Amino acid sequence: GVTIPSQIRYTHYFDHFLKHREQVPQSQPLYLRQIVLRAMPSALASSRVAVWFQIETRDLKFKSKGLIEPVRVAPNEQYPKGCIQWVPRSITSIPPLDQDVKVFIYH
Numbered sequence: 001g002v003t004i005p006s007q008i009r010y011t012h013y014f015d016h017f018l019k020h021r022e023q024v025p026q027s028q029p030l031y032l033r034q035i036v037l038r039a040m041p042s043a044l045a046s047s048r049v050a051v052w053f054q055i056e057t058r059d060l061k062f063k064s065k066g067l068i069e070p071v072r073v074a075p076n077e078q079y080p081k082g083c084i085q086w087v088p089r090s091i092t093s094i095p096p097l098d099q100d101v102k103v104f105i106y107h
Contacts, residue, residue: 006100029096032088036073037105040082047072051084051107057099065106068093 002011016022035053043049052065064086073083088094 027098029098031091031096032094033091034088035086035103036079037084038080038082040084042082043107049107051105053086054104054106055094055097056102056104057097059099060095060097062094 002008032055037051050065051070052063052068054064055062068086068088070084070086073079073085075081075083079085
């Protein structure tokens with residue numbers, strides 16, 4: 001069966017295309033604005049522990065290490081205790097994404 005989100009989307013797109021004989025929509029790249037790790041393991045709570053992320057698509061492998069520094073967020077209504085946030089300096093700090101994406105968190 002079809003269970004992976006990208007397969008489900010593709011199946012719906014293809015079904016719509018067959019039923020309506022419409023042109024397949026063009027891909028629209030997206031820009032990553034932030035990554036928030038909300039349920040941080042206690043081993044990462046120390047500010048001395050380096051934490052970074054990696055994004056992978058079929059055509060891209062991007063590592064934030066040394067490029068985008070994590071910020072340990074003070075607890076508030078939006079972010080519970082123990083959150084880490086990465087915010088790129090500019091919208092083009094990370095290449096545009098137009099495929100399924102895997103995000104890995106490392107320490």
